[in-house]
Amino acid sequence: MLCGTEKLRMKQDPRQHIYERDNFTCRYCGWSGATSFEQWQLGWFAIDHVSPIKHGGKEDDDTNLVVACHRCNSMKGQEPCSSVEAGKIIIARKRAEREAWFKRFVLKA
Known part of the structure; x- marks a missing residue:
């Protein structure tokens, strides 16, 4: 617990430059x-x-x-992907599948 003049120390993200490059x-x-x-x-x-390490993507290559955001990251998951555009297609497909499920079982449409 923080008291008085104690300060919360935040770790510097070693990939801060990626956030800055992509304008957060x-x-x-x-x-x-x-x-x-x-x-x-x-x-x-x-x-x-972009290209998961599991599928040969480079771990510390800034171009990878x-x-x-959490939604896109979880929808894309570990699927093989060669570019941001390919990732967008994967995410759009999964979003459509989830939306169809939502309409069928939650909205019962």
Whole structure:
């Protein structure tokens, strides 16, 4: 617990330059976390490997790293992907599948 003059020490993210390069914005859907802290929290941003390491993507290659919001990052998952555009297609397909499920079972449409 913090008291008095104690300060919260935040670790510097070694990939901070990726956030800055991408303007704190999800490269897949365009959600921006740069407008306010609330927007940043809602997006729950992370650094994503465009081509997952599991499928041969380079771990520390800046060209393989992008900012992604939690929704896009979880929808893309570990699927093989060669570019941000390919990732957008994967995400759009999964979103459509989830939306169809939602309409069928939640809205019962």
